Amino acid sequence: MASPSAAPAGPPPRTDPVVEAEGLVVRRGGRVVLDGLTFWIPHGQVTGLLGPSGCGKTTLMRTLVGVQLITAGRAELLGLPAGDPRLRHRVGYATQEPAVYTDLTLTENLRYFGTVLGLARSALAGTIAQTVADLDLGGLENRLVGTFSGGQLARVGLAVALLGKPDLLVLDEPTVGLDPVLRRDLWAMFHRLAAAGTALLVSSHVMDEAARCDYLLFMREGRFLAAATPQALLAGTGAADLESAFLDLATAGAQVRR
Amino acid sequence: MTTAAARHAPPIRWALTWATARRVLAQLRHDPRTIAMLLAVPAVLMILLRYVLDNPLALNRFAPEFIGVFPFVVMFIVAAVTTQRERARGTLERLMAMPLAKLDLLVGYAIAFGVMACVQVGVVLAISLTWLGVQLPGSVVPLALVSVLDALLGMSLGLFASAFARTEFQAVQFMPAFVLPQALLCGIVVARDQMTDVLRWLSDVLPMSYAVDAMQQIAAGASWSGPVIRDIGVIGGFTVCALIGGALTLRRRTR
Numbered sequence: 001m002a003s004p005s006a007a008p009a010g011p012p013p014r015t016d017p018v019v020e021a022e023g024l025v026v027r028r029g030g031r032v033v034l035d036g037l038t039f040w041i042p043h044g045q046v047t048g049l050l051g052p053s054g055c056g057k058t059t060l061m062r063t064l065v066g067v068q069l070i071t072a073g074r075a076e077l078l079g080l081p082a083g084d085p086r087l088r089h090r091v092g093y094a095t096q097e098p099a100v101y102t103d104l105t106l107t108e109n110l111r112y113f114g115t116v117l118g119l120a121r122s123a124l125a126g127t128i129a130q131t132v133a134d135l136d137l138g139g140l141e142n143r144l145v146g147t148f149s150g151g152q153l154a155r156v157g158l159a160v161a162l163l164g165k166p167d168l169l170v171l172d173e174p175t176v177g178l179d180p181v182l183r184r185d186l187w188a189m190f191h192r193l194a195a196a197g198t199a200l201l202v203s204s205h206v207m208d209e210a211a212r213c214d215y216l217l218f219m220r221e222g223r224f225l226a227a228a229t230p231q232a233l234l235a236g237t238g239a240a241d242l243e244s245a246f247l248d249l250a251t252a253g254a255q256v257r258r
Numbered sequence: 259m260t261t262a263a264a265r266h267a268p269p270i271r272w273a274l275t276w277a278t279a280r281r282v283l284a285q286l287r288h289d290p291r292t293i294a295m296l297l298a299v300p301a302v303l304m305i306l307l308r309y310v311l312d313n314p315l316a317l318n319r320f321a322p323e324f325i326g327v328f329p330f331v332v333m334f335i336v337a338a339v340t341t342q343r344e345r346a347r348g349t350l351e352r353l354m355a356m357p358l359a360k361l362d363l364l365v366g367y368a369i370a371f372g373v374m375a376c377v378q379v380g381v382v383l384a385i386s387l388t389w390l391g392v393q394l395p396g397s398v399v400p401l402a403l404v405s406v407l408d409a410l411l412g413m414s415l416g417l418f419a420s421a422f423a424r425t426e427f428q429a430v431q432f433m434p435a436f437v438l439p440q441a442l443l444c445g446i447v448v449a450r451d452q453m454t455d456v457l458r459w460l461s462d463v464l465p466m467s468y469a470v471d472a473m474q475q476i477a478a479g480a481s482w483s484g485p486v487i488r489d490i491g492v493i494g495g496f497t498v499c500a501l502i503g504g505a506l507t508l509r510r511r512t513r
Contacts, residue, residue: 101281
């Protein structure tokens, strides 16, 4: 019997994917973290990467943005192998821990990262103002980021990922610890970006966020349990909600492996 | 976006290097206590040295060595901790996923720390030469130059050492591990020609020996002599090697 992860996972129709991976294996410290993943991610959609903590979501994201070495298989972004220097302008990445300088102000952070991303000096101020407004960080421009609340800090990390207007946005648990209103606003922004053509890969371990995605990759122990639209997953499993669908699939997967 | 320029990115782009230097200096500007310590500690130690020795001739002999060692030690710690912090907080990984060349980052650091070192050396020199009455047999320029080079050497070694520290605490511990053996072997405690062969060989391969030798030559009146210029060359060589070592430890991709 084929393993659950061997079947290609991705939304049809398969046209010009932003990310395409085949048999992707990553081993870290002797442990298999990603176990032969085959999938693709399309333009203009929010793809959700759902699964419990420690299932390999962050490693998959780090592999795609090119900071994790691939053990076997291949991963291509925009037609280039993951980690290709030409991708560094085109992929935005927000880590779980907001990787920003806490001893700089918001503007100083954005100005530095914007310059590194190659934004022209003339465009920098406008882009920063737009990003600050998009993430509802207005009024905080000249405050040290170290004094921000957890939710504000998470949005600074997102702001840096958005600055370069990337073709692919890889966001690792971007809404953890945010209040519901802000979460709703951020998801609205994700869909606005997707409508404009950006591909988004958003991870979460909270199943109620799964329903907000256009497409879902359910992950467990380095493999995909399922890859489908939320509607198809509900119809396929007959579960009442996506959390039960995940549980059903996890139980079934465990039985298959046994 | 996928231009030939991006594919064959030059090893260094000054706009990014300069932005990095400005960023490091901005971080420092938001930390006035660290600035105060960077400037005050060497000055206070110099004042202490003046009153502990309480002898103008001895002060004239030892002051240059001390002026050269402070920036080395201080920049080692500052660079080791700053870089370790970049690694631990994920900003380094973020930068490595962005179009920033390693040299942009390292040279940006070198410029920022070099500026800091100039100010630090300037303050301690001004106090030493006026209030404390230190007298140099020749020009002050070679002394200032060697001090700033020592600072850059300390910075590049600290940067390199930070790769082997998992925590800030470990990064600080590297200071005594890297610096104290060099301090013992560099010729301040015992003259190098009085050491046993093995110790002298060890001393020969440690960079601080050349820093101290240069200062001893300068204190003895040999401002731009051959030995001083050779020492300056060796210090510069060690700095470049440590920076290359540091660049090799900056990994774009982890295993």
